[in-house]
Amino acid sequence: MIVRVPASSANLGPGFDSFGIAWQLYNEIDFQIKEDGVEISGCAEEYQNEDNLACRGFRRVLERCGVTFTGVAIRFLRCAIPVSRGLGSSAALIAAGVTAANALYELGLSREELLLLATEVEGHPDNVAPAIYGGLGVSAMDGGRAITRRFPLSDSLRFAALVPPFELSTALARSVLPAELPREDAIFNISRGALLLRALGDGDAELLSFAMDDRIHQSYRARLIDGFKTARIEAQECGAAGICISGAGPTILCVAEHPDFPARMETALELALPGWEFMELTPDLDGARIAAM
DSSP states (O other): OEEEEEEEEEETTTEEEEEEEEEEEEEEEEEEEOSSEEEEESSOGGGOSTTOHHHHHHHHHHHHHTOOOOEEEEEEEEEOSOTTSSSOHHHHHHHHHHHHHHHHTTOOOOHHHHHHHHHHHHSSHHHHHHHHHOSEEEEEEETTEEEEEEEOOOTTOEEEEEEOSSOOOHHHHHHTSOSOOOHHHHHHHHHHHHHHHHHHHHTOHHHHHHHTOOSSSHHHHHTTSTTHHHHHHHHHHTTOSEEEEOTTSSOEEEEESOTTHHHHHHHHHHHHSTTOEEEEEOBOSSOSEEEEO
16 A cells, blocks of 8 residues: 655744645655564665654554554655655654554544544644645644644745755754743744734735744754855745745745746755755645555
8 A cells, every 4th residue: 555645844934833734745655564573665774663653653553443563564665755854754754654554454543533643653743734634734732632724825825945955853953942932922923823824825925924933943943054044035035925944944945926936046046055955845735645555
């Protein structure tokens, strides 16, 4: 069984640990039930073990449903999502694993149930929710329950990722965040988060430039990204309406309304930051899916 699962960007400026959007940038992974342990191929050797997140997601479903795990063969067929770049590579693996286990064992779990199980592995729902549901979503935890709702996205917007040639671990990105926030910073993010959802739905570029700002995480994480200031300046000069760090970074996400923005941005990035990769992104509206049996 082949599962296709999308990349995603979490946080989206002021939406720290809650906002997420899925992209038409996919990993495709084949899962087969085995009777004698775990076999993983098609990925780096360091991930070919039972700690692989696709395997952990697969096993979590069986454990919660009381199904005996005998083994699984996991074969990575396509790995388009960059690893440790802030584009949801970990969440994609977990989403693929829970989706595959549910389908192979015909367990009949709902998306809501799969989201909770995936969140238990990931730790928070902001990336796994769009990986499972697709689209733009806002997610939260209520005790032991994961809640997510989708929001509209305007067709007039253009999205692009500026991907540095280096990784940034989520643990390091979290370690630089302050333990406490002033009240005015919390109010700042709440107000802009609400406005950002409206701007993305309406395709309002003027509102986007205001609403994408943040005081919880971006200024702290930007210091870990060599080239961040240059990338931001180039994006603004090319006409980006909104700019933010994708997930924990180091990828930078740009939103624009001008059709020529992607071409201009790609050229500018090549000149200003050699080695960085430009990716034009299109929202994925389907989430994790069974691509073939």
